[in-house]
Amino acid sequence: MRLGIDCQRLCTLSCGAVSGVSGVLMHLLTRQATVAPEGFNRWLVPPAAVAVHMCIGQVYAFSVFNKPLSAELGIPVSQVNTAYMLALVMLGLSAAVFGKWVERSGPRMSIVASWACFCGGLLITAAGVAWRQPWLLWGGYGVVGGIGLGLGYIAPVSTLVKWFPDRPGMATGMAIMGFGGGALVGSPLAQELMTAFAEPSATGAAAALVAMAAIYTIFMLFGAWIVRVPPAGWQPGVDAASGSMATRVKPVASVAVETAWKTPQFWLLWVVLCMNVSAGIGVLGRAADMCQDMFGVSVTIGAGFTGLLSIANMAGRFVWSSISDVIGRKAVYAIYFLLGIVLFAVLPSLQEAQARAAFVACTAILISMYGGGFATVPAYLRDLFGTEQIGAIHGRLITAWSMAAVVGPTLINGLYDRRVAAGVPKGEAYNGTFFLMCGLLAVGFVANLLIRPVAARHHLPTPPDRPATPGSAAPAAAEATKATAATCEGSDK
Template sequence: MASVLDRERTIAPPGFNRWLIPPAALAVHLCIGQVYATSVYKNALVQHFEASNTSIGVVFSIAIVMLGLSAAVCGTWVDRSGPRKAMATSAAFWVSGYLVGALGIATGQLWLLYLGYGVIGGIGLGIGYISPVSTLIKWFPDRPGLATGMAIMGFGGGALVASPLSTRLLGFYDPAYDSAVAGSVPSGSAVAMLFLTFAVVYALFMTYGAATIRVPAAGWVPDGFDPASVQSKALVTTASVSARNAIRTPQFYLLWIVLFCNVTAGIGILEQASPMIQDFFRGADGTSSIAVAAAGGFVGLLSMANMAGRFVWSSTSDVIGRKPIYVVYLGVGLVTYFLLATFGQTSTALFILFAVVILSFYGGGFATVPAYLRDLFGTFQVGAIHGRLLTAWSAAGIVGPLIVNGFLDAEGTPGRLTAEAYRPALLTMVALLAVGFVANLLVRPVSARFHEPAAAPEPEKKGSGQA
């Protein structure tokens, strides 16, 4: 069985169509992208465990921390072992996390939810997130932004499927729960059953992704692509930088800051999305004009923006460059965040517009950063470098929810909050985006002293794949 998962068993035969690879990546990323739909049942967990927003938000934070740490620790192993073994490993951890988490909810043991969904599931998140990225970059050297957009698009779109599905399943498992009624909260047992259902469904889809993934043969390039053409683009190197040397460069840490700031700002909305829109439009009598079902639809809409941003903005970076697109993400993003904080409560349409723009930039930032790394450090160990950079996501997974939930817990009780309670947290995100904006402007080409020694080029194998 182990040999079936080895990298050597996944090398594509001559004539293999490279466009069969994105669906394999999506099969994994759509499953692990469910992490963005946790706000749908957050209030249910708060009520079930009789805990605070911050205590339940820790579950999400642990998962994101473990995502970054496992990606950093396992990045080189993923590059060496190949995507099939990595995807299978990711599936084992992700599904096990759901099973342990379900046990924790059913028995009322919050620590088991932390261990299951947070730690074990978080390891699956990290390995699954990076497993197809370097593979798709190798399949699409002519369009790296498009490639990483396709690889990571599914992660942003996971909540698009999981959010409405969660709402329906929670209603099925708890007949007393009515998503159309504001204030209706499903039972803890319904959330436990939801976790068990996801464990089965995601196991099937992730197994499909692992079974169908392939890597290109050594020296393969798509028809009509000249590797020397990348030399004419700003900040793009044809040299190779190892993961060990990459973390010694100032460029790595500048991008770390850029990713941290962009992710923290996005998580500020995502982790609280469902209750946030209800709170922004809560009247003086304590009732909200936004029903639970509508709030769940809002989470799905944000997922669409997150997913679309990963594909559209990342593909756009192939045309205008990686550094300029981050000027847009961070510069326009901080202006939009400020508008959300000050005018978001005046109109539902404006609130949704601002949130959608911010989440499209959030998704675009994630999808573009592997191509940014490829430009600066080459393709040699880009997967491992990407894994190390995702520690910024780990830090953001702690800081983002702490900022939002800390302010909210200080302002009042969940279910009684208003837009005013969110303003200090949102303005804090504006400041963070300004820091990331400056860090991006400071990025320069990597010094030649960090490059690997040039090796004799391998013969190219043109025409062995579809352009």
């Protein structure tokens, strides 16, 4: 009898302790718990964003698992690659669906959810390899992992835009550079781990996936730990030694996500991103083959070409988006498209002249602009729709990326295969695809030209605790519209 009462008391106490600990943990993940204290250094936030993006950017290096997973699961490489395509589609969908939740819950909760999904997806994939179940690869890496990608992609970016209203392009460029760098880290890491865990009867892929999940756990939770959101009404310069910075920040009125995605500006920007990504992803996806077919170089050199393009992709994210802070988003996208058209149009003649160095230089610039397009878009969104719901709006916008990831390679590979089937030599079969990309970029150029500032009637009322926009909502909105127009056109000149 007494033992029964003790057991009951022990059970109640342990349940209480567990719920208490989980309550504390849940509180630590809330937005309120991540509000930065006074004197917080905002330069601590970009590394948090880079840490998260560097991990989820592993998706770009997924191809390193193509052959090992194909061998382990007994399915063709194309079916393994389905997991990669699924992950990119889920990235866009989850970002669109959970964007509002990300804004509401704050970056720490979102990063932890992203970690649970992304690393969980890697573990499910490892289980799929161990049990020889391909559906665990598609469901684990493609669906669950893809949701992690979407959450982890938008949460740090929207936080950075709020911390760096004076340099949004540079700030988001840093985070999204981390995503590009994720491939540079993920590919050799996976190769090293598979080599270390390989056995005569296994490729080591399952163990490598588990090890990667463990390593990425450290970095993603590190990012979740150090990330902070600025207090309401915070402005740069208020907490800095010099107050001069605050004068550079232009007020930008915010637009609700439900309104934003019904505006022509949103859809024009969607087309801009989709066209830019479609053109770049076509080159990236076939880089090694292209170099070998067009210049008759070895597989090693083809791989070297891919490596160089990955560096250009990563560097372009930071460089171009930082430039956009100076010349304006519209101007920088105009450069991506116009210069892109010129460079794609020149590539066939470089192949004809067998000018390999010039070809490498041109494609590196093209891929840097592809990366730059990703990195500049959050700042463009901030200029048009403000920062209040930028995560949710960004989430919906990156469905353009998912679309481009499917449509771009399908279009480009389809045209290439048709030309080869028609008897065109392999080295020259790419010329048609280059001109197709010129067309895509021309569409993007026109869409970019048509983007105008969002009308003041769409703006949310200015919160009373925001000191940067004094006066009533309507004058503040009108002032913000003027500032938005100036930023889009490059008023910093």
